[in-house]
Amino acid sequence: MATAKNARHHVVIGSGVSGSQAADTLREREPDARVTILTLSSLLFYNRYDLPKVFRGHRDWREFLAYPAEYYKDHRIEVRRCSRVAGVDGPRRTITLEHKEEIRFDTLLVASGGRGYLPEELAEFRPLMHPFASYTEAVTAASLVPDRGHVIMLGGDMIGLDLARTLIDTRHRVTLVAGAQTFWPHEVSDEERPGLIAALEKMGVEVIESHDAGGIATIEQGAKGLSARRVLFKDGTELHGDVVMPFFGLSPSVEFMLGSGTDIERGLLVNPALRTTCEGIYAAGDVCQIWSDAEKRYRFFYGWKNVRAMGDLAARNITGGDEPWVPAQDEKLHIGSDGKIQSPFWEYH
Amino acid sequence: MATDIQISIIGSAGDGTIAAGDILRNAFAGMGYKVISFDVYPPEIRGFGKCIARMRITTEQAYSLKHKSDVMVSLDDSHAIPHAGELRDCGAMIYEQGSIVRLPEGGHMSAHVGPGQLPYPLPIRELSEKSTGANRSRNIVVLGFIAGLFNLPAEGFRKAIGKKFRSKAAAAEASEAAFKAGLDYAAKTFKLDDVVFGPPVSSVVAGSTVEMINGNAAIVRGALDAGIDTFFGYPITPATSIMERLASEMPKRGGRLLQTEDEISAISAVVGAGFTGARAATSTSGPGLSLMAEMLGMGVIGEVPSVVFVSQRGGPSTGMPTKTEQSDLHMAVYGGHGDAPRIVIAPTNVDGCYRCGGKAFEMAEAYQTPVIVLIDLYLSNRYETVVFPARPPFEADMNRKPGKQAAAAPYKRYALTADHVSPRSVPGEKGGMHVVTGLEHNELGRPNDSAELHTAMSRKRHEKLKAALRHPDFTHFKRFGDEGPVDVGLVAWGSTFGECLEAMLKARGEGIRCAAMKVVMLSPFPTHGVSAFLADCKEVLVPELNYEGQFANLLQANVARQVTRLARVPGEPMKVEEILEEIRRLAGRGKSAQKAA
Amino acid sequence: MGDIKPVYLEEKLKEIEESGRLDYRSKTLPTWCPGCGYFSIVEAVAASLCELNVPNENAVVVSGIGCSSRFPFFVNTYGMHTLHGRALPVATGVKTANDALTVVVVGGDGDGFAIGGGHVPHAARRNVDITYLLFDNGIYGLTKGQTSPTSAIGFRTPTSPYENPDRPLNPLLMVLSYGASWVGQAYAGRPDHLHKMITQAMAHRGFSYLHILSPCVTFDKTHRTYSNLGMQVRDLPADHEPTDRAAAMREAMDDALPALGLYFREERPTLGDALDGLVEKAGGELPGKPAAKPARKAARR
Ligand SMILES: Cc1cc2nc3c(=O)[nH]c(=O)nc-3n(C[C@H](O)[C@H](O)[C@H](O)COP(=O)(O)OP(=O)(O)OC[C@H]3O[C@@H](n4cnc5c(N)ncnc54)[C@H](O)[C@@H]3O)c2cc1C
Ligand SMILES: Cc1ncc(C[n+]2csc(CCOP(=O)(O)OP(=O)(O)O)c2C)c(N)n1
Ligand code: SF4
């Protein structure tokens, strides 16, 4: 890769929507620079909101890619897949990958997003559940659900509910074991909640309020010849389904940044220009908490439009800009005139 | 669905790279696929030199390796990284996910998997250590992973592994555990690549057998099937394995093999044994052939049947002993002093090695002369699946009996006859006594250097070989591709013909009228057949692995015709793409023309 | 020289004819210079083949290049007149191809110990069952008198016009150390002894080496002449024990006064035996031997 001498090396951790947008902007604004993306993913960037399509029979990963392989070659963006960052040393400007390779950077953008949160009491059942955060997870789950099969959703955040819409549409049966995170990341008041639940039921989702059933007692492998999974509630009732999928919102992936010299609360703390407390290191996307002057606190902004805008802004600020963050989409959840739930996160284009 | 998948395993000498390749190609051959395979070895004996095991697995027998592999395995990133670009898009890159030492930036395969390729990192070392307690079985872990990832019958792998470790119980046990570890890991791995093995197609005629062997082994099998009696040789890469294999096989059939003190001794003994009536042969490479030149001339003038298997390597002098080249053609055909015509045949594939390996003995006897079977390192070490006929296609005895002359005394060993081949007796036969001499001689074999006799005997030695051009049951040359007039005709010999054939077929696929001729008999030269072909070609392309174009020289010495030479000395097989590009250029379809079209 | 008995040609010819030796001589007359020591060698070889009753067609005489190497044309057997220095490996091939043959290798000192010197150790150590007759005239006869590896220091020839600076080789010592199983020396000027030695050498089962001192009357007028040699040669001591290789080597080292006779003899497996052993080890079957073998065995006793 022909890189001009003295050209800077911009490294981006994460090939999600914010990291990928940032790399694109970095390349555009600094044609000589070296741009490297590090990612856990084995695939090039794809939009996660497309994933429910796997239940419509779309199983070929090529269909999901946002850009073809040539894009990366043409734009001289190195994408290092299956590469987990193990640690970052801010002052020394080095990244250590899990396989002990060290990478020098001039600037670093952390866009490592978040991973599915799982309440502690369910942790022991993790092997019996099927998450839905990546293409491979989505295909694995979909391959286990037969035609008109039964999906049990635990929690039910907006990602899960979006999937539920597709499942109902494709004539699957969906049972939602609702709880505190059902409308995550929307903040929903006690007054709004019954209406929203009713709207879900109208949509065709069977809803069980988990607190009514006393919470989940165990999840078990179904007996031979029966459904694959059994969910037992404390009140003695049972639920049988083909898969159990947890949806409890996301928690930021920051563990590798501990000891990097940046401040962390739940996410990476950044100022409105998306700069962390460490020189040359920025953050964008689901991983960061941005200082809000209005609210006088660090807060998360979710939704793919926001996240993409963050990646773009961080890249512009890395390459000489100094603009503050302005949210790109509002976060209101409501029921439309047709009686259906409407979320800005569900508007893709 | 037709299968056409190429797998490369790259590692250092200590990684078991070649062993893994060996097991893998045996497994595929056992499943009924056709295999063509050519490994790359380091020049060093031990240590950390680069090894590459490469194989192409197909439904129908392929002619060459592909430029790009569909699956690449790295057992050592430092060796494999420079080759990462040889994996095609959507191909699978299998490599060690971890590292026990700190790596500089770019020191791990993950830095080199192209955006179009698909990464399959796995904890190879850890799986080996956990399953066997040692990291020695990393290569077998990878085999298990391949079996699982591509959904191949594990039984086929287990059989091949069992064969490899037949006599080593501990290694066999460890391998089984390591294989399973890889297999299980694959079961948990999400498959992204588009590498799919279709069912193998068996095309075996009843009675015949299919075996996957390399060129040297095929030569050995040909020699054995033709009833070789004695062998004399001196080790030299890449011919050594011919001798080694014969050393274990010949005694089983009552044959005799001797490691001589040098190549001069080897060829001398072959001539001695040939004179005595045995089917005798030696094997060597360029340096040994140089030493044999004088005695080969003796074989020519003494009209003694003798067979020399020559596997070329890079030259001159000690040259590049572990690299392939086709630069001994001039020496094979013309080498030595005096007018010393001999038969030189050069098979183009492993099946041909078998046939030439046996036919050489027939020809040596039928025309009473040395026969050189000329191959190269590429063909020596290239594995292909070969169908062996139920009955060996070789005559047991060609013209070894004393002729009618036997009755008349004195015995005219060098009688001038209509077909220029004289009666021949061997020691032990009454009434046939004669002296074979390196001096020019008369019909009785007595020294005589008159102008008339030297002319008559020279004519005899040259003319008798013409009959070899009609030797029964032998492919002297063969045309492939389009019939009738063509825009581009390729003429090639030896191992390179596979690449030529592949390139020609691709060119036809692009709509270029194209044909290719392989020339197996290099001396005497089949001028008629070749010139008939050339008359059909608007342009003639001669690809070969030497600097100047030795075969093109030979061709032009026999047929007056302009040709385009594609002579290269990379030390490895020519690239199909390079030949194809030249065909396009000659057909007026350069790269630019191609894009515009 | 002792008393000289007259020899009448007619008588001699009659005696020769009756002996049957002539059957082993070809019609071709030797091309050697009159007086050359080689004449008595060809006579002796014919006599030995006759004595051992070897069927002509079962004998193969193999030579290299040199005056001496013309030999095969002068005997009535199968023959190979090969390349300079290559007779031994060719003969090894002949013998390997057919154990039943009686194989005799002949050649000069240059042929055997200059250009072909690399082959001698191997034929000897393998114990190839052949007889090697080395005609040592200390000169390159065929190429007209140049220095050879057995020429004496100080010898003058066209290629060493001032003098030969090189020490001569001691072929007997070499061959003894190479492990030859039969080693002897004879002199062309003592035809009867020569004949006896050749017969013994040919009857030996294994590699037999007979060093034959022979004058080149044309190109050596000073060193290895009949008169000089006649003065120098001696017999091996009567108590020499031919099974003692070390004693043989001690005798061989005394090359100022060459000793004639049998230096060393041992019985050990031949190359053919070893190769048959390999066939057995490999579980193979020995091919049927040509019929010639018994005749030869009978001749040996
Ligand atoms: C299934 C699903 C459906 C969704 N649907 C919608 C929707 O419909 N509408 C909407 O608005 N939002 C949706 N979202 C949420 C939205 O996609 C996220 O806000 C967005 O993906 C966040 O993007 P990001 O770039 O910050 O992080 P991510 O997209 O989460 O990407 C994180 C990247 O960081 C990498 N990474 C993490 N840790 C490491 C490490 N240690 N080393 C190296 N790389 C690392 C990961 O491999 C990944 O490439 C959905 C999310 C999911 C999972
Ligand atoms: C390769 C080769 N080099 C040189 C010669 C020439 N040449 C023929 S005979 C001979 C030497 C013969 O001497 P010797 O072997 O002692 O036999 P002699 O004639 O003395 O019996 C030489 C040098 C040759 N024939 N071949
Ligand atoms: S030149 Fe010498 S060795 Fe040769 S034949 Fe004449 S005398 Fe004998």
Ligand SMILES: [Mg+2]
């Ligand atoms: Mg001499």
